[in-house]
Amino acid sequence: xxxxxxxxxxxxxxxxxxxxxxxxxxxxxxxxxxxxxxxxxxxxxxxxxxxxxxxxxxxxxxxxxxxxxxxxxxxxxxxxxxxxxxxxxxxxxxxxxxxxxxxxxxxxxxxxxxxxxxxxxxxxxxxxxxxxxxxxxxxxxxxxxxxxxxxxxxxxxxxxxxxxxxxxxxxxxxxxxxxxxxxxx
Numbered sequence: 001x002x003x004x005x006x007x008x009x010x011x012x013x014x015x016x017x018x019x020x021x022x023x024x025x026x027x028x029x030x031x032x033x034x035x036x037x038x039x040x041x042x043x044x045x046x047x048x049x050x051x052x053x054x055x056x057x058x059x060x061x062x063x064x065x066x067x068x069x070x071x072x073x074x075x076x077x078x079x080x081x082x083x084x085x086x087x088x089x090x091x092x093x094x095x096x097x098x099x100x101x102x103x104x105x106x107x108x109x110x111x112x113x114x115x116x117x118x119x120x121x122x123x124x125x126x127x128x129x130x131x132x133x134x135x136x137x138x139x140x141x142x143x144x145x146x147x148x149x150x151x152x153x154x155x156x157x158x159x160x161x162x163x164x165x166x167x168x169x170x171x172x173x174x175x176x177x178x179x180x181x182x183x184x185x
Contacts, residue, residue, distance in 0.1 A: 027054035029096060031103035035111055037156040038170050038177070041066040045158075047103040049078060054094040055087065061106060061158060063168075063177075071177045072168055074160060078102065084162040106159060114169060115152040117181060120145050127181070134183040148172075148180065155180060 029049045034042035044064050051057035059081060061074040078094060079087050082102060120127045120142045127136045127145060138145050148169065157167040164184040171178040 027051045027057045027094075027096065027099060029054075029057075029099045029103055031100070031107040033104075033107040033109070035063070035109050035156050037063070037111065037154050037168070038065050038071060043071065043156075045107045045109055045156075047107040049099045049103060054078065054096060054099045055091075057094070057099065059103070059106070063109075063156065072156075074158070074166075076160070081106070081159065081161065110157040110165075112155050112157060112167070113152050114149045114155055114180060116155075117149050117167075119149070134185060136181050136183045138181045139179060153180075 027049055030046060032044055032046045035045050037043050043066065046062050046064065048060045048062075049057040050060075055078075057078045059076055059078050061072075062070055063072045064070050078099065079085065118127070118132070118136060120138075122142075127138050127142075140148065151172065153169045153172070155167040155169055157165050160166045160182070161184070164182060166182045167180045168177050169180045170176070
């Protein structure tokens, strides 16, 4: 019995040691920024990258209220957010500095108001037909969209792709975060 315990202990210690020796340095980076969105007290936007290497990092975007409760979360990959897909064959490795620059820029969301959005013309079947510079999409019908636009609500707008931005509001009816619009070229 003592012999079995000794062998089990050696195997356990060797397994732990081997695992720590083989651990890759990984990519674990983060950036934060305050935004005035859900209340008078600032919310916090935190962006993170985590992966075995920065090339293989998953990036996350989270807005938390002043109490630390998550209000909105979004996840993607570094390459999807910066190049619109997978890296080309033979692409140079992504550095920690590149990740840090990306995360800092992503966390610095644009604060605006719903009144700055394009009017949804009465003769247009979709909001996209009313916009002139970008293509806009909204989950709301025209009446609700125009009502929310007229209320001049605060919006937090963040990149959700290379050329795509999503703007969030706190829905006055439910007091919960909601996507107001998505726009891009």
